Amino acid sequence: MLGLSSKTFYAVSAMHVLMRHDRTKPMKIKEIAKLANAPQNFLEQILLELRKKGLLQSVKGANGGYLLAREPERIYLREIVETIEGAYFTPECKTEKPALQLLWQELCQKAAHAFDIPLSELERYQQQIDRTLDFSI
Numbered sequence: 001m002l003g004l005s006s007k008t009f010y011a012v013s014a015m016h017v018l019m020r021h022d023r024t025k026p027m028k029i030k031e032i033a034k035l036a037n038a039p040q041n042f043l044e045q046i047l048l049e050l051r052k053k054g055l056l057q058s059v060k061g062a063n064g065g066y067l068l069a070r071e072p073e074r075i076y077l078r079e080i081v082e083t084i085e086g087a088y089f090t091p092e093c094k095t096e097k098p099a100l101q102l103l104w105q106e107l108c109q110k111a112a113h114a115f116d117i118p119l120s121e122l123e124r125y126q127q128q129i130d131r132t133l134d135f136s137i
Contacts, residue, residue: 008084010038011046015055015080016122019072026058026065046084053083072120081115089115 013036021027029047033040047066050056057069068075081088089112095101 004081005085007042007046008081010036010043011050011080011084012077012122013038014043014047015050015068015075015119016126018056018066018068019119019122020126023068026063026067028065032066049083050080053079055079055083068119072123073118075119076115077117077119077121078112078115080119 014032017032017035018027029040029044032038032047033043036043038046047056047058051058051066051069054069055075056066058064058066078089089108
């Protein structure tokens with residue numbers, strides 16, 4: 001498992017919550033935090049970072065809150081990870097050995113590619129969970 005921070009997991013969870021919410025109505029941080037199971041104060045910082053990178057938009061006022069800035073099909077997990085973690089998929093190779101440098105470069109490219117999936121793909125996983133947890137008689 002890659003060493004992603006809790007902050008990244010909260011960011012993806014919040015984006016998932018916003019994806020499943022009515023995309024025409026801004027959602028308040030308090031509600032996002034509850035549904036994303038994230039500390040509200042921490043989430044405020046995370047949502048600001050995502051907004052600055054153009055993944056979210058904010059609406060001010062009594063009925064304000066946050067909305068996805070683009071359709072979920074056009075927001076990639078890689079963008080979220082890189083927003084929170086920084087240049088996460090850039091190999092920091094502390095060796096002069098060319099073979100090791102190539103190895104780390106290739107591994108970083110493969111890891112980055114693993115996150116090149118749209119946010120909308122989370123809906124497929126949600127549907128699997130919904131089917132699994134349907135205990136109705």
